[in-house]
Amino acid sequence: MGEKIEVRxxxxxxxxxxxxxxxxxxxxxxxxxxxxxxxxxxxxxxxLIANQTIEPGxxxxxxxxxxxxxxxxxxxxxxxxxxxxxxYRMVGWFPPGKNAKGIGRATGKPVRVEAAFEIVAS
Numbered sequence: 001m002g003e004k005i006e007v008r009x010x011x012x013x014x015x016x017x018x019x020x021x022x023x024x025x026x027x028x029x030x031x032x033x034x035x036x037x038x039x040x041x042x043x044x045x046x047x048l049i050a051n052q053t054i055e056p057g058x059x060x061x062x063x064x065x066x067x068x069x070x071x072x073x074x075x076x077x078x079x080x081x082x083x084x085x086x087x088y089r090m091v092g093w094f095p096p097g098k099n100a101k102g103i104g105r106a107t108g109k110p111v112r113v114e115a116a117f118e119i120v121a122s
């Protein structure tokens with residue numbers, strides 16, 4: 001518990017999608033095995049937007065996370081605790097990237113991504 005991990009995103013699709021390089025964790029939602037939603041320290045203060053496009057076949061590191069839950073948020077996490085052993089889920093939505101002419105935003109629905117992971121007692 002408290003181990004730092006990299007949360008990575010790979011685009012296996014045929015079009016680019018936009019993600020926020022300033023606060024990447026803000027585009028995701030986090031749930032414990034009971035379905036309770038919680039916030040994480042890298043995803044608490046989400047006021048900057050710095051969009052980049054992840055192209056087909058590309059993998060990016062979205063953010064690093066110490067597997068902690070933010071328990072006190074004051075425009076940034078001021079108190080966090082390690083996640084308990086259990087199964088967790090992350091869900092995110094990423095809008096389409098540039099249109100076919102390379103300008104503006106493409107039309108279409110955001111892509112939904114989901115990942116589950118388990119923390120085991122050591």
